[in-house]
Amino acid sequence: MPAARESLLDAAYTALARRPWSGVRMVDVAAVAGVSRQTLYNEFGSKEGLARALVRREADAYLAGVDRALKEGGLDTVAEWTVASARRNPLVRAALTGCWSERLPSPTLSAVPSSSAVPAQRRADGPLPAPADLVALVRDRSLAALGVAGTAKTEAEALARDCELAVRIALSCVMVPPGGGGGVGRMVREAIRAGRSG
Known part of the structure; x- marks a missing residue:
């Protein structure tokens, strides 16, 4: 799912520009990327995995x-x-x-x-x-x-x-x-x- 992965990383980067990382919510990142929260977790495993990938x-x-x-x-x-x-x-x-x-x-x-x-x-x-x-x-x-x-x-x-x-x-x-x-x-x-x- 390369397109979903990039969309999720883009959404996480945009969220980080608006608020501290501690305030970035996985559900919001998934919604902005247009995928389910489960897809986000399948792709990165955790918020820490998303941060590391970003x-x-x-x-x-x-x-x-x-x-x-x-x-x-x-x-x-x-x-x-x-x-x-x-x-x-x-x-x-x-x-x-x-x-x-x-x-x-x-x-x-x-x-x-x-x-x-x-x-x-x-x-x-x-x-x-x-x-x-x-x-x-x-x-x-x-x-x-x-x-x-x-x-x-x-x-x-x-x-x-x-x-x-x-x-x-x-x-x-x-x-x-x-x-x-x-x-x-x-x-x-x-x-x-x-x-x-x-």
């Missing part, structure tokens, strides 16, 4: 945007995407920074036990990605997209540092927006240039 979906959408940014530009474009995504989406911001407000699902959502009655393909097993996990994923995707294969070891190491630097500058701009002109893209370009020449 956070994962938003993190996956952010990473898909990283891939697009890498195709369209470079590390500065990835940094700009990161800042824009975190400003627009509180779940992405929380996943990237580890700063979870009381309005959001708990970051300590536990994995669904493997004996759960929820089908394995619909469970969100395992822990949610930590900020360090997301930084590593963005760094590794950037390295892959920028073509490390076939480069000298020192060049590959420098590129890995540049990738991590770009993400970390973006995260600092998420926490404290930059003042002045140019924004995060300019900061990343200047930092990489300075690191390479120094």
Whole structure:
């Protein structure tokens, strides 16, 4: 039921925009999605399962945007995407920074036990990605997209540092927006240039 699953996740995201997660009711999410409450429970198992799937979906959408940014530009474009995504989406911001407000699902959502009655393909097993996990994923995707294969070891190491630097500058701009002109893209370009020449 992929369409029902997406409708339920959309309804949960909309509900979260209107009220704290503690105030989001499963019956309301199901009604907005146009499915029965039983379908919701069949799909996610519990409110915790719905929250975990919602956070994962938003993190996956952010990473898909990283891939697009890498195709369209470079590390500065990835940094700009990161800042824009975190400003627009509180779940992405929380996943990237580890700063979870009381309005959001708990970051300590536990994995669904493997004996759960929820089908394995619909469970969100395992822990949610930590900020360090997301930084590593963005760094590794950037390295892959920028073509490390076939480069000298020192060049590959420098590129890995540049990738991590770009993400970390973006995260600092998420926490404290930059003042002045140019924004995060300019900061990343200047930092990489300075690191390479120094």
